Amino acid sequence: MSDIAVRADHIYKKFRKGEIYNSLRDLIPTLTGRLFRQQELSRRDDRDFWALQDLCFEVKRGEAFGLIGENGAGKSTALKILSRIMRPSKGEMVVNGRLSALIEVTAGFHPDLTGRENIFLHGAILGMGRREVQSKLEQIIDFSGIEEFIDTPVKRYSTGMFARLGFSVAAHVDPEVLIVDEVLSVGDYLFQAKCVERMKEVIRKGSTVLFVSHNLKNISEFCDRCLMLEKGRTVAMGPAQEVVSAYLQRPRKYLTEEGATAEVAITKAKIRGEDGQSGRFKSGDTVWFDLEVTARVPCSKLTLSPWMTNEANDIVFETTTERLGYGSFSLEAGEVYSCTFEMRLNVTNGLYHLSALIYRHDTQTVYDEWTAVATIYVSSDDDVRGTAHCFPKVIHQEIRPASGPSFITTDADAAGQLTELPGTRGRL
Amino acid sequence: MVGIGPIPRRNCPEELIMREELKELYQYRELLYMFTYRDIKVRYKQSIMGLLWAVLMPALIVSAGVVVRYGYAFASGKPLNVGDVASVAVKSVPWAFLVSSIRFACNSLVTNQNLVTKVYFPKEIFPIGAVMASLFDMVVASGAVTVFLLVEQTGWSVELAWVPLLLAILVFQTLGIGMIVSAASLFFRDVKYIVEVLLTFGIFFTPVLYDVQMLGDKGKWLLLNPVAPVLEGFSSCIVRHQPPDLPWLAYSVAFGFTSLFAGFIFFKHLEPAFAESI
Numbered sequence: 001m002s003d004i005a006v007r008a009d010h011i012y013k014k015f016r017k018g019e020i021y022n023s024l025r026d027l028i029p030t031l032t033g034r035l036f037r038q039q040e041l042s043r044r045d046d047r048d049f050w051a052l053q054d055l056c057f058e059v060k061r062g063e064a065f066g067l068i069g070e071n072g073a074g075k076s077t078a079l080k081i082l083s084r085i086m087r088p089s090k091g092e093m094v095v096n097g098r099l100s101a102l103i104e105v106t107a108g109f110h111p112d113l114t115g116r117e118n119i120f121l122h123g124a125i126l127g128m129g130r131r132e133v134q135s136k137l138e139q140i141i142d143f144s145g146i147e148e149f150i151d152t153p154v155k156r157y158s159t160g161m162f163a164r165l166g167f168s169v170a171a172h173v174d175p176e177v178l179i180v181d182e183v184l185s186v187g188d189y190l191f192q193a194k195c196v197e198r199m200k201e202v203i204r205k206g207s208t209v210l211f212v213s214h215n216l217k218n219i220s221e222f223c224d225r226c227l228m229l230e231k232g233r234t235v236a237m238g239p240a241q242e243v244v245s246a247y248l249q250r251p252r253k254y255l256t257e258e259g260a261t262a263e264v265a266i267t268k269a270k271i272r273g274e275d276g277q278s279g280r281f282k283s284g285d286t287v288w289f290d291l292e293v294t295a296r297v298p299c300s301k302l303t304l305s306p307w308m309t310n311e312a313n314d315i316v317f318e319t320t321t322e323r324l325g326y327g328s329f330s331l332e333a334g335e336v337y338s339c340t341f342e343m344r345l346n347v348t349n350g351l352y353h354l355s356a357l358i359y360r361h362d363t364q365t366v367y368d369e370w371t372a373v374a375t376i377y378v379s380s381d382d383d384v385r386g387t388a389h390c391f392p393k394v395i396h397q398e399i400r401p402a403s404g405p406s407f408i409t410t411d412a413d414a415a416g417q418l419t420e421l422p423g424t425r426g427r428l
Numbered sequence: 429m430v431g432i433g434p435i436p437r438r439n440c441p442e443e444l445i446m447r448e449e450l451k452e453l454y455q456y457r458e459l460l461y462m463f464t465y466r467d468i469k470v471r472y473k474q475s476i477m478g479l480l481w482a483v484l485m486p487a488l489i490v491s492a493g494v495v496v497r498y499g500y501a502f503a504s505g506k507p508l509n510v511g512d513v514a515s516v517a518v519k520s521v522p523w524a525f526l527v528s529s530i531r532f533a534c535n536s537l538v539t540n541q542n543l544v545t546k547v548y549f550p551k552e553i554f555p556i557g558a559v560m561a562s563l564f565d566m567v568v569a570s571g572a573v574t575v576f577l578l579v580e581q582t583g584w585s586v587e588l589a590w591v592p593l594l595l596a597i598l599v600f601q602t603l604g605i606g607m608i609v610s611a612a613s614l615f616f617r618d619v620k621y622i623v624e625v626l627l628t629f630g631i632f633f634t635p636v637l638y639d640v641q642m643l644g645d646k647g648k649w650l651l652l653n654p655v656a657p658v659l660e661g662f663s664s665c666i667v668r669h670q671p672p673d674l675p676w677l678a679y680s681v682a683f684g685f686t687s688l689f690a691g692f693i694f695f696k697h698l699e700p701a702f703a704e705s706i
Contacts, residue, residue, distance in 0.1 A: 022615065022705075080703060087700035112473055117469070124461075129458050130461075
């Protein structure tokens with residue numbers, strides 16, 4: 001047995017853009033037409049689209065390897081080639097060992113079957129035998145947390161229950177190589193935490209894991225190494241943390257591009273930390289957000305507003321120069337206003353997007369807006385959840401008998417348990 | 429745990445590839461079982477509808493057969509006898525099986541699009557599963573026909589031993605055609621309509637409602653339809669207690685093996701392109 005679990009050897013994948021003939025009725029006229037119009041054949045080449053070009057990587061046994069990139073970068077194509085759903089146009093993918101893919105966890109469900117029947121069906125699709133599913137049935141049902149509805153047809157399930165059941169089955173497959181594509185984002189917060197735990201367990205057990213996600217937090221948490229794809233090409237490969245930072249710092253296209261013609265335009269937006277870093281920070285770090293605004297025509301009563309959103313696009317923080325008490329400013333044509341916001345990242349770990357907006361505060365005219373101009377990853381040493389990091393410390397805890405008659409139960413056992421609570425739990 | 433093995437197919441001879449593919453199919457037998465179970469379960473979920481489903485089609489064919497036979501009897505001046513109806517009944521069940529399994533197989537890949545594009549396993553499981561589920565229907569319908577034959581006192585003979593062979597030939601033919609049409613309809617969606625038309629009018633070119641002898645010497649030409657000798661075989665060994673017409677049956681056997689083999693190769697050849705073409 002070799003040390004390498006997965007090897008991609010100069011993989012190329014070509015797709016054809018444009019019209020695909022998926023009915024004979026369309027195909028036959030085209031074929032006959034083509035006999036007369038030879039040039040159509042020569043034009044065929046521009047319609048080729050390379051989804052992957054020269055993809056090379058090796059994943060060692062027991063390693064967790066991440067694939068990141070924007071939508072359409074070729075991540076899913078790479079995984080599909082890896083799991084043999086697609087065949088590469090050129091190159092070779094070698095997988096040593098049994099492979100299982102969690103690509104869409106509910107793909108195999110049939111709405112008319114009950115939860116229990118679907119567990120068997122889905123298990124079989126993922127490569128588990130009936131006996132294996134039978135032996136893990138209790139665990140699976142338990143993990144999903146929907147034992148109450150397990151004999152109900154899944155068409156009556158809510159979307160969340162559906163996804164939870166799907167993931168529960170998928171999470172109990174024990175392959176040597178596991179492919180995970182965006183499946184951790186199911187269910188509520190607690191269930192997600194459970195899934196993340198389970199993934200860690202799979203990695204600890206020594207399975208090789210290939211992980212695709214937009215959730216950079218998960219990637220940098222799980223993966224040892226990471227590969228970054230851009231338009232089908234490998235642009236970076238190395239330790240996960242470094243590649244994630246590189247990904248966050250890549251040049252972006254801004255969502256609003258009319259800045260070039262706006263009367264007042266944001267011309268620079270940059271985030272920097274104490275050591276000049278721009279992608280990764282720690283909770284509580286101080287960061288500087290440099291902004292520059294250029295006016296093409298004279299403008300007055302201008303106000304600059306920075307804001308920050310989390311991954312769910314909820315605004316976690318927002319302010320303006322005017323609201324901070326610095327008043328508004330006026331610019332002559334050709335003048336540049338530059339400003340630096342100093343901010344403390346009192347947020348829990350996760351991804352945050354920084355944006356900026358320039359507007360006239362009395363008429364509320366928006367001149368220019370740069371959304372998600374920088375994305376930062378904030379990590380925290382403390383296990384805190386939620387949005388804001390309040391830097392909690394336990395400075396006092398004690399256990400004492402409850403006072404007042406309403407707290408004293410007649411059941412002696414219950415009273416006994418109350419006093420037996422371990423001090424560290426701090427339940428009082 | 430089955431999972432997906434390494435990808436060995438490179439520069440190896442054709443028959444080795446096929447052996448690998450068959451081995452893989454065998455490894456995934458549990459999945460085949462689950463899909464078949466799923467199809468049957470879903471169809472029989474409302475048990476009355478399910479039973480009707482299996483029996484309705486043969487019953488309709490038998491009544492159509494009675495009409496045709498009555499017309500023939502009227503025109504030729506011979507009386508209509510019960511044996512004729514029994515013969516139609518015996519042939520209606522395998523014909524209904526052929527029609528429903530090809531129809532289901534034809535749509536099997538397209539309706540399971542999600543699985544075709546998302547998860548790896550040998551995809552021939554879909555058309556094979558469709559045929560297996562229809563086979564179950566055939567068992568149910570055969571029960572009804574058996575009751576009919578018992579009531580009618582058709583009797584039995586050693587010739588019944590041919591039935592398993594005839595059934596095997598029919599299943600082989602159906603599997604082969606099923607694999608071809610399922611793969612073809614994935615690439616060209618209108619294949620489905622062509623198949624529908626062929627299945628609808630196929631009954632006129634297949635001795636289901638009539639017997640080949642009713643057409644005299646020219647009727648022999650109809651036996652070129654590879655399903656025909658099998659159906660005639662069923663009727664001759666169950667109703668008439670005679671062995672099937674062996675040379676023609678050999679022709680059907682040859683067709684059965686060829687179609688199964690060709691269907692499998694055709695399917696496996698196109699399979700790598702499924703996910704991106706669907």
